[in-house]
Amino acid sequence: MSSMNIATLPRMSRDxxxxxxxSTSSPSSKLAIVDVRDSDHIGGHICSSTWIPSSSLDVRLPELIRTLQDKETVVFHCALSQQRGPSAALRYARERERVLGADESRKQEVFVLEGGFVQWQEKYGKDERLTEAYVEDIWQEY
Structure with missing residues (x-):
């Protein structure tokens, strides 16, 4: 079993x-972003991200492992990336290793977005190249 835990999961900055x-004309060919926010998903999301509410992650893990198997980098996030995002990333990485084996699992890097969507939207919410369906009023209280 993997020695990976929440504390050792690598983080990726919003920058x-x-x-x-x-940087690339087709980032989705090598990169996947998984948004595990639940009802707090409203008000915007990172372009090209896949929304899988944390409440349905366990059921969707086999599908996720299959559909993301060729990605080099997978980044998970929730609102703050303190609980749901890291937990989802860890469950995904461990299940991927269990299903595909350690050698195959090492071909993909799994990250947690530092600061989650809250920090993302502070800097990139209004940038339509990076954020879709952004509603600034929703995020003013954060």
Missing amino acids: ALSALLL
Whole structure:
């Protein structure tokens, strides 16, 4: 079994993720972003992200492992990336290793977005190249 735990999951900064999204003509061929927010998903999301509410993650893990198997980088996030995002990333990484084996699992890097969507939207919410369906009023209280 993997020695990976919540504390050892690598984090990715919002600036590094934005650079990845903007650097290639087709970032989705190598990069996947998984948004595990639940009802707090309203008000915007990172372009090209896949929304899988944390409440349905366990049921959707086999599908997720299958559909993301060719991605080099997978970034998970929730609102703050303190609980749901890291927990989802860890469950995904462990299940991927269990299903595909350790050697195959190492071909993909799994990250947690530092600061989650709250920090993302503070800097990139209004940037339509990076954020879709952004509603600024919803995020003013954060």
